[in-house]
Amino acid sequence: MLTPIQAVAAIAVMAVVTFLTRALPFLLFDRGDHPPKLVLYLGRVLPPAIIAMLIIYCLKGPLLALRDGFPHLLSLQAAGEWLPAFLSVLVVALLHLWKRNTLLSIFGGTVLYMVLIQAVFP
Amino acid sequence: MDRKSLAAAFPVTVPVLMGYLAIGMAFGFMLQAIGYNFIWAFFMSLTIYAGSGQYLGVSLLSSAAALSTVAVMTLLINFRHLVYGLSMLEKFRGMGLRKFYMIFSLTDETYALLSSVQPPVGVDPRNFYFSIALLDQSYWILGSVIGAVAGALLPIDTTGIDFAMTALFVVIAVDQWSAYKRHLPALLGAGVTLLSLFLVGAENMLLPALGVIVLVLLLLRQRLDERGTAAGEEETTC
Numbered sequence: 001m002l003t004p005i006q007a008v009a010a011i012a013v014m015a016v017v018t019f020l021t022r023a024l025p026f027l028l029f030d031r032g033d034h035p036p037k038l039v040l041y042l043g044r045v046l047p048p049a050i051i052a053m054l055i056i057y058c059l060k061g062p063l064l065a066l067r068d069g070f071p072h073l074l075s076l077q078a079a080g081e082w083l084p085a086f087l088s089v090l091v092v093a094l095l096h097l098w099k100r101n102t103l104l105s106i107f108g109g110t111v112l113y114m115v116l117i118q119a120v121f122p
Numbered sequence: 123m124d125r126k127s128l129a130a131a132f133p134v135t136v137p138v139l140m141g142y143l144a145i146g147m148a149f150g151f152m153l154q155a156i157g158y159n160f161i162w163a164f165f166m167s168l169t170i171y172a173g174s175g176q177y178l179g180v181s182l183l184s185s186a187a188a189l190s191t192v193a194v195m196t197l198l199i200n201f202r203h204l205v206y207g208l209s210m211l212e213k214f215r216g217m218g219l220r221k222f223y224m225i226f227s228l229t230d231e232t233y234a235l236l237s238s239v240q241p242p243v244g245v246d247p248r249n250f251y252f253s254i255a256l257l258d259q260s261y262w263i264l265g266s267v268i269g270a271v272a273g274a275l276l277p278i279d280t281t282g283i284d285f286a287m288t289a290l291f292v293v294i295a296v297d298q299w300s301a302y303k304r305h306l307p308a309l310l311g312a313g314v315t316l317l318s319l320f321l322v323g324a325e326n327m328l329l330p331a332l333g334v335i336v337l338v339l340l341l342l343r344q345r346l347d348e349r350g351t352a353a354g355e356e357e358t359t360c
Contacts, residue, residue: 007183013196015169018196018200022207041346052307052310056315110148
């Protein structure tokens with residue numbers, strides 16, 4: 001665990017960087033200048049690419065388990081390394097496509113994941 | 123700000139009230155689970171104030187990440203805020219000192235409200251927008267403190283609750299998938315990051331992945347940039 005001072009420093013960095021990302025457009029383009037087309041283009045295409053990147057990052061453990069466990073992926077012990085995460089991601093996506101309710105999707109998927117790793121594949 | 127604009131803003135913010143109480147509580151709960159109590163939850167929600175950013179913050183704190191990692195990860199996850207600011211330039215003009223707070227508090231939900239609602243007749247638009255922003259953050263702080271206190275009082279096994287962050291990203295991705303005509307950026311992001319995970323390893327996978335993603339997107343600009351073609355010209359589809 002971090003020391004309290006390290007934790008405060010980490011929180012301060014998060015606060016400053018978050019504020020900077022929100023303030024940057026105002027710092028750069030608030031005098032009526034038009035933002036360069038390249039900036040607008042990246043502003044449109046980068047967000048979906050970055051969210052996809054962060055999903056893969058969140059799933060790095062299960063993905064490595066899939067690669068390293070091949071071809072014995074279906075034993076109970078091996079499946080516990082990757083199946084709960086992928087099953088829960090699938091459920092979140094399907095719930096969200098079906099109901100479009102952010103809270104329901106997050107809550108449903110997270111409870112399923114917790115049950116899977118705590119009770120089904122302990 | 124006056125009582126009249128607060129009263130006008132409140133009904134508009136009720137959906138955010140429900141959402142922020144719930145997501146904020148989940149945040150407080152997770153934070154308590156890794157050993158940080160409601161005081162930490164309060165100050166994080168007061169000073170950072172970012173839904174997905176604070177979820178990410180929980181895993182950064184629990185993994186004792188280096189400050190440089192904290193900075194890069196926070197930058198990445200908040201990148202979409204750049205787009206929000208661009209479309210709020212006009213709206214925040216002339217707000218004086220309150221403009222700093224408007225910029226600070228420009229979360230996904232507040233952005234969604236500000237870009238869709240109309241101030242009622244007889245209420246100063248600036249007071250109205252400011253009230254919306256202020257109410258939204260107060261819900262978020264309240265939710266996160268309740269969550270942290272509940273996490274301390276309820277002795278349940280919270281193993282796996284950090285999956286809420288993955289779930290949040292999946293929800294954002296599904297929404298983006300429906301909203302965007304082109305799916306190449308999302309597929310590219312996933313493919314390149316997967317390659318980076320296998321080639322570079324879990325520790326340092328993000329920066330090389332981001333570099334390649336930006337490079338490929340720049341190379342594909344002609345194909346992907348629909349506004350690059352003047353209005354009236356035929357759009358190319360891919």
